Amino acid sequence: MKDQFKDKVGIKAVVVDDEKHAVEALTEMLSVYEGVEIAGWFSDPEEAVSGILELRPNLVFLDIKMPGMTGFEILRRVSEEGFEPAVIFVTAYEEYAIEAIRHAAFDYILKPVEREELYQALLRFTLTYSHVDLNKNYRKLLDSTDRELTIKLPVDAGFRIFKLSDIVYIECDHHWTRIWTAKDTFHLVTASLGYIEKRLPADHFFRISVDVIVHLKYLKKVKKLARQCILQKNGHTFTVPGSFSRLRMLEKHL
Secondary structure (H helix, E strand, C coil): CCCECCCCCCEEEEEECCCHHHHHHHHHHHCCCECEEEEEEECCHHHHHHHHHHHCCCEEEECCCCCCCCHHHHHHHHHHCCCCCEEEEEECCCHHHHHHHHHCCCEEEECCCCHHHHHHHHHHHHHHHHHCCHHHHHHHHHHHHHCCCEEEEEECCEEEEEEHHHCCEEEEECCEEEEEEECCEEEEECCCHHHHHHCCCCCCEEECCCCEEEEHHHEEEEECCCCEEEEEECCEEEEEECCHHHHHHHHHHC
């Protein structure tokens, strides 16, 4: 029967997603299958790392884009502790992420999750788990997500591709958005800050106000009382305004 997995590989699953409604929907769908144990769920990435290491599931349903840490970073942290469970990514479509997942032979389901797609993913897991080289897959995935990532954004005359490592910070400028790549160099794009934020890896960039996103790689200091953060690139200093509450959260990345 379609809802029976008890005679195949026993599935001990953990669900990680920062959206509560997504967790509830997925756990409800998983609960109908015999042979599938939902060992736990987590909406906070830091708690997810600790929880996965404690519960030792053989399958993790993992969102990619979450505040403060991506799903890839969660896997890196867990792998560094010597534990590498099978993973099914549950995510909205993000081109760079899906390409990396396919390259490393991991499975994924696109949101919103449909029951048939979930069933097929569980079936693939039971059929392949015993002979998949998870360590090799982890290495390929983490290596591919470490490579130079780019983002394609609309400009007045078409599109421009930016290397993420070139971007120091991004700020809203009325109907335009400025991409700052050097002390006196910025590029105007026609995409909104919200549109750009959804396409940036959360473990590399952080939104410090309604109008500004900074690259964590260049973060040097946070001045909460002055409502400023200090960025440095190639010997140049950038002073960028932010909100007190967001800057307090930003301190954790120092």
